Amino acid sequence: MVWETVIGLEVHVQLATKSKLFSGSSITFGAAPNTQANIFDLAMPGTLPVMNEAALRMAVKFGLAIDAEIGRKSVFDRKNYFYPDLPKGYQVSQLDFPTVGKGELEIALEDGSTKVVGITRAHIEEDAGKSLHEDFQGLTGIDLNRAGTPLLEIVSEPELANAKEAVAYLKKLHSIIRYLGISDGNMAQGSMRCDANVSVRKKGDTELGTRTEIKNINSFRFVEKAILHEAERQIDIIEDGGRIVQETRLYDADKNETRSMRSKEVANDYRYFPEPDLLPIVIDEAYIEAVRAELPELPNAKRERFVSQYELSEYDAGVIASSRQMADFFEEVVAICKDAKLSSNWVSVDLQAVLNKQDLEIENSPISAERLGGLIARIKDKTISSKIAKTVFEAMLESEQSADEIIASQGLKQVTDSGAIEKLVDEVIANNPEQVEQYRSGKEKVFAFFIGQAMKASRGKANPEQLNTLLKQKLKA
Amino acid sequence: MSDRTVAELSRSLAQGEISSVELTRDYLDRIAQHNTLYNAYITVTEDLALAQAAQADAVRAKGEAGPLTGIPIAHKDIFCMQDVLTTCGSKMLANFIAPYNATVVEKLNAAGAVTLGKTNMDEFAMGSSNENSFFGAVRNPWDTERVPGGSSGGSATAVAADLCAIATGTDTGGSIRQPAAFCGLTGFKPSYGRISRWGMIAYASSLDQAGPISKSAEDAALMMNAMAGPDHRDSTSVDMPAPDFTANLNDSLQGLRIGVVRQHLAEGLDANVESALQDALKVFEGLGATIKEIDLPNSHLSVSAYYVIAPAEASANLSRYDGVRFGYRCENPVNLEDMYKRSRSEGFGNEVKRRILVGTYALSAGYYDAYYIKAQQIRRLIKQDYIDAFKEVDVIIGPTTPNTAFKIGEKNDDPVTMYLEDIYTVSINLAGLPAISIPAGSSKSADGKSLPIGIQLVGSDFAEAKVLNIAHQFQQHTDWHQQRPEG
Numbered sequence: 001m002v003w004e005t006v007i008g009l010e011v012h013v014q015l016a017t018k019s020k021l022f023s024g025s026s027i028t029f030g031a032a033p034n035t036q037a038n039i040f041d042l043a044m045p046g047t048l049p050v051m052n053e054a055a056l057r058m059a060v061k062f063g064l065a066i067d068a069e070i071g072r073k074s075v076f077d078r079k080n081y082f083y084p085d086l087p088k089g090y091q092v093s094q095l096d097f098p099t100v101g102k103g104e105l106e107i108a109l110e111d112g113s114t115k116v117v118g119i120t121r122a123h124i125e126e127d128a129g130k131s132l133h134e135d136f137q138g139l140t141g142i143d144l145n146r147a148g149t150p151l152l153e154i155v156s157e158p159e160l161a162n163a164k165e166a167v168a169y170l171k172k173l174h175s176i177i178r179y180l181g182i183s184d185g186n187m188a189q190g191s192m193r194c195d196a197n198v199s200v201r202k203k204g205d206t207e208l209g210t211r212t213e214i215k216n217i218n219s220f221r222f223v224e225k226a227i228l229h230e231a232e233r234q235i236d237i238i239e240d241g242g243r244i245v246q247e248t249r250l251y252d253a254d255k256n257e258t259r260s261m262r263s264k265e266v267a268n269d270y271r272y273f274p275e276p277d278l279l280p281i282v283i284d285e286a287y288i289e290a291v292r293a294e295l296p297e298l299p300n301a302k303r304e305r306f307v308s309q310y311e312l313s314e315y316d317a318g319v320i321a322s323s324r325q326m327a328d329f330f331e332e333v334v335a336i337c338k339d340a341k342l343s344s345n346w347v348s349v350d351l352q353a354v355l356n357k358q359d360l361e362i363e364n365s366p367i368s369a370e371r372l373g374g375l376i377a378r379i380k381d382k383t384i385s386s387k388i389a390k391t392v393f394e395a396m397l398e399s400e401q402s403a404d405e406i407i408a409s410q411g412l413k414q415v416t417d418s419g420a421i422e423k424l425v426d427e428v429i430a431n432n433p434e435q436v437e438q439y440r441s442g443k444e445k446v447f448a449f450f451i452g453q454a455m456k457a458s459r460g461k462a463n464p465e466q467l468n469t470l471l472k473q474k475l476k477a
Numbered sequence: 478m479s480d481r482t483v484a485e486l487s488r489s490l491a492q493g494e495i496s497s498v499e500l501t502r503d504y505l506d507r508i509a510q511h512n513t514l515y516n517a518y519i520t521v522t523e524d525l526a527l528a529q530a531a532q533a534d535a536v537r538a539k540g541e542a543g544p545l546t547g548i549p550i551a552h553k554d555i556f557c558m559q560d561v562l563t564t565c566g567s568k569m570l571a572n573f574i575a576p577y578n579a580t581v582v583e584k585l586n587a588a589g590a591v592t593l594g595k596t597n598m599d600e601f602a603m604g605s606s607n608e609n610s611f612f613g614a615v616r617n618p619w620d621t622e623r624v625p626g627g628s629s630g631g632s633a634t635a636v637a638a639d640l641c642a643i644a645t646g647t648d649t650g651g652s653i654r655q656p657a658a659f660c661g662l663t664g665f666k667p668s669y670g671r672i673s674r675w676g677m678i679a680y681a682s683s684l685d686q687a688g689p690i691s692k693s694a695e696d697a698a699l700m701m702n703a704m705a706g707p708d709h710r711d712s713t714s715v716d717m718p719a720p721d722f723t724a725n726l727n728d729s730l731q732g733l734r735i736g737v738v739r740q741h742l743a744e745g746l747d748a749n750v751e752s753a754l755q756d757a758l759k760v761f762e763g764l765g766a767t768i769k770e771i772d773l774p775n776s777h778l779s780v781s782a783y784y785v786i787a788p789a790e791a792s793a794n795l796s797r798y799d800g801v802r803f804g805y806r807c808e809n810p811v812n813l814e815d816m817y818k819r820s821r822s823e824g825f826g827n828e829v830k831r832r833i834l835v836g837t838y839a840l841s842a843g844y845y846d847a848y849y850i851k852a853q854q855i856r857r858l859i860k861q862d863y864i865d866a867f868k869e870v871d872v873i874i875g876p877t878t879p880n881t882a883f884k885i886g887e888k889n890d891d892p893v894t895m896y897l898e899d900i901y902t903v904s905i906n907l908a909g910l911p912a913i914s915i916p917a918g919s920s921k922s923a924d925g926k927s928l929p930i931g932i933q934l935v936g937s938d939f940a941e942a943k944v945l946n947i948a949h950q951f952q953q954h955t956d957w958h959q960q961r962p963e964g
Binding site for chain 1: 556557563565570573575576577579674675676677678679681682683709710711712713789790792793795796797799801802803813817837840841842845849
C-alpha cells in the first residue's frame with residue numbers, strides 16, 4: 001500500500017512589540033516571574049483591554065507580504081476556558097473576522113523546484129502565562145509575564161505533502177517574519193511555535209484522513225521528526241486494521257514519539273463570542289498603503305535582484321537572500337570589494353561555517369562586512385591568492401586587524417614580480433634534473449610537483465598564474 | 478442640612494454657613510446612627526472622608542472650589558477604590574482591596590467630592606431588589622419593610638435616607654433608574670460610552686454604564702460634569718468631549734415633542750403609576766410640549782433579549798473569579814478542579830450562579846445561534862425602533878417600573894417575576910440611550926406608607942443635556958423630588 005501524508009501547520013509567532021497586546025506591560029524575555037504583569041494582566045476586576053496598534057500594523061505587514069486579503073474589519077472574540085495561567089478565564093482571539101485572510105507562500109523544494117502553499121488565515125491573539133510545577137513543594141506557581149503577549153497565529157492549508165515540505169514552509173515563514181521585523185522567530189524561546197495537523201491517506205484518495213494535532217514543537221528538526229514519526233504511527237494503526245482518533249498529541253523529543261494529550265472528542269466547548277470590551281478594528285485603504293510603504297524588499301524579490309544585478313546563480317542568490325541580515329551583510333561586502341561571486345562564496349560558505357561553529361547570528365559576526373570586503377578586495381586585485389586569503393581570514397578571527405594590516409605584518413603579499421618568479425622557476429628546474437627529464441619525456445603529471453616546489457620556496461606567495469606560465473615556458477625549452 | 482441638594486449645600490459651603498469637615502461629620506454621624514437599619518453601606522471610609530473634607534475646605538479657602546468641592550458622596554461598591562475594600566456585593570470579593578481607582582472615582586475625587594464609603598448592591602449588579610447581596614438586603618427609607626430596588630439599592634437608600642448627598646450607581650438593565658424610582662430620587666443612566674467603565678467591575682460589558690443618583694436633575698447634571706468624558710483606558714468610551722451638562726437646564730420646553738409608547742400603556746401597569754404618568758404629561762403640556770403616541774414594535778422582546786445577552790457576557794466576565802489570584806478561595810482544595818468548583822460554588826450567590834449558567838448555555842455549541850445570535854438580532858431591531866421613534870419625537874416618556882417598591886422577600890421565589898421589573902428599562906440599555914428616572918407621584922400602600930412613583934425620560938444618543946433639561950424643567954414646576962421619607 002502506498003500512503004501519502006497531508007500536513008497543515010498552525011504557527012504561533014510572537015510579535016516583536018514593546019508592550020503587550022492589550023496592556024502596557026513589557027514583553028522582554030526572561031524577566032523575573034510576574035514582574036511584567038500589571039493589573040490588567042492579572043485580570044483585576046474592572047480592568048479593560050486597549051488594543052496595541054503596533055501589533056495590528058505587524059499583522060497587516062505580514063498579510064501584505066504573503067499577498068493576503070487584509071480584513072477591513074477585524075473582530076476580537078473571547079475564547080472561554082479555565083486554566084490558572086489564563087487570568088481572565090478567556091483568551092481574546094479572532095474567530096470569524098481575522099486581520100489577515102487568504103494568502104500564499106512560495107517554498108523551495110529539495111529538487112530545486114518551488115511550490116506555492118496556501119495560507120488560510122492569520123489572526124491576532126493573546127498568549128497565556130506559564131504554570132510552573134517545580135520548586136513549589138507540590139503546589140503550582142503561575143508566572144503571568146507572558147500572559148497577554150501578542151501572537152499572530154498563521155494557519156496553512158493542508159497542502160504540505162511531507163515532513164521536508166513542512167520544514168521548508170516553516171523556514172520560509174521564519175525568513176519572512178524576520179525580514180519584516182515583526183518577530184525574532186526564536187523557536188527555542190518560544191517566539192515561534194508550531195502545531196502540526198497530520199493525517200494520512202491512500203495515494204490517490206481525495207478525501208482527507210482523520211487528523212491528529214501535534215502541539216508545541218520547538219525546533220525545525222523536531223518538526224520533521226515529529227511529523228515523520230506521527231505519519232508512521234498512523235499508517236501502522238490503519239494497516240493493523242485500526243482507526244485514527246482525532247486528538248491532540250504532544251511530541252516528546254527525548255523519546256522521539258508523540259503521545260496523546262487530550263481527546264478532542266471531549267474537548268472544551270470554547271463558547272466564542274465577540275469581545276464586548278473592544279470595538280471592531282476598521283482599517284481603510286490609506287492605512288494599508290501606509291503599511292505597504294514600510295514593507296522591505298522580501299526574499300523572493302531580493303533573490304531575483306541578486307541574480308540579475310550580481311549575476312549570482314539562483315541557488316547562491318537564494319541562500320544569501322533567505323536571511324535579510326545575511327543579504328544586507330553581503331551587499332555591504334560587495335560594495336567594498338566589487339566582486340559579487342567571491343562575496344557570495346565567502347559570506348555563505350566560509351563566514352557561515354564560522355558562525356555555525358560559534359553559534360552566532362550574522363549580526364554578531366566576528367568579522368565585520370567592512371573587514372571581509374577588505375579581504376576579498378585583496379584577492380580581487382591579486383595582492384593575495386585565494387589560498388593565502390584563508391590564512392588571512394583565520395588571522396582576522398583572532399584579531400581586530402584589517403586584511404591589509406595582516407598581509408603587511410605577516411608578509412603575505414603575493415609575489416607578482418616576474419624576475420623573482422623566474423628566479424624561483426630556474427632554481428626548481430636546476431635542483432630537480434630527474435623530474436625535468438620525466439616531464440620532457442611526456443610524463444606531464446610531474447608538472448604539479450614543480451608547482452608545489454616553487455610555491456613552497458615562495459612560502460605560498462607566488463602568483464599561481466604567472467608561476468604556471470613561466471614553468472611551462474622553461475620546461476619546454 | 479443633610480437633606481439638601483448639592484446646589485443648596487454648595488451655597489451653604491460657599492457662604493461659610495458650614496465647613497466641609499462639619500458637613501462630613503454630620504453625614505458620618507447619620508451613617509453611624511442609621512446604617513444598621515438601612516444597611517446601605519458595606520464600607521464607611523471615615524478617615525478618608527475627613528481628610529478629603531479638610532482638603533476641600535483648604536481648596537475653598539484658596540477660592541478654587543468647584544460645584545462638588547466638599548460634597549459628601551457614596552460610591553456603589555462596584556467601583557474600585559484604591560486601598561479600599563471593593564466587594565461588588567459578593568462573598569467572592571469580600572476580601573478584595575482594590576489596588577487602583579476607577580476612572581469615575583478618580584474624576585469625582587479630582588472634582589473635590591468627599592467619599593463617605595461604598596454602598597451595598599445586588600451581587601455583581603445582578604438583581605432588582607438589592608436582596609442578592611452577600612452583605613444582606615438594603616431597606617427602603619420610605620418603608621423599611623420594602624426593597625429600595627436594585628442593583629444600586631445601597632446608593633439609592635443612602636441618598637434617600639440622607640446618609641450622603643449624592644451617590645454613584647451603575648445601570649445595566651435599570652439598576653440606577655429602578656432604585657431611584659423606588660426611593661423617590663433622580664437616577665440617570667447616560668448613553669453607553671459617555672462615562673468610562675475603567676475600574677467599574679463588569680457585569681455585562683456592552684450594557685453597563687455608570688451614572689448619578691441624586692435628589693434633583695440639577696445635581697445629576699453637576700455630577701455628570703465630573704464623571705463624563707473620553708478615557709483612553711476604556712476602548713468603548715466615546716471619543717467625544719463631554720459638554721457642560723448644566724448649560725441647557727433652563728431651556729424652554731416650548732414646542733418639545735414628547736413620545737408616549739403605546740405598548741407601555743397596556744396591561745400590567747399599576748393604576749397609580751399610570752395616573753402619575755398622565756399627570757406628568759399634563760405638566761409638560763402646560764410647559765408647551767406636545768404629546769404623541771408612538772410605537773416601539775419590538776419592545777416586548779427586550780426582556781428576553783436582555784436575559785440572554787447580559788448573562789452571556791457575564792458568564793465570561795465572571796470567569797476571572799477562580800480563586801487563583803484574588804478573592805475567595807475554598808479551604809483545602811484537593812486539586813485544581815476542586816479549587817475551581819468549590820471556590821466558585823461557595824463564593825457566588827444563587828442569582829449570580831443562575832446567570833452564569835444561563836449565559837454559558839446560551840453560548841454553547843448548538844445553542845449559540847438560537848439564543849445569542851437571535852438576541853443580538855433583536856437588539857438591532859430595538860435600536861432601530863428607537864432611531865425611527867426619534868425621527869418623530871424629541872424624548873420618550875413612560876413609567877420607570879410597573880409598580881412601586883415591593884416588600885422584602887415578596888418576589889424571591891420567582892426569578893422571572895423579578896426580571897419583569899426591568900420591562901421598561903432594559904430596552905434602553907440594549908439601545909445604549911440616555912434615560913433618567915425622576916419622581917412624579919406617590920401612592921399609599923395598604924399599611925398607609927407613601928411610596929414614590931418614578932417616570933422615565935429617554936433621549937436619543939448622547940442627548941444627555943436635553944434629557945437633563947426636560948427633567949429639570951419638570952422639577953421646577955413640581956415638588957415630587959422634594960418629598961422626603963418620614964423618619
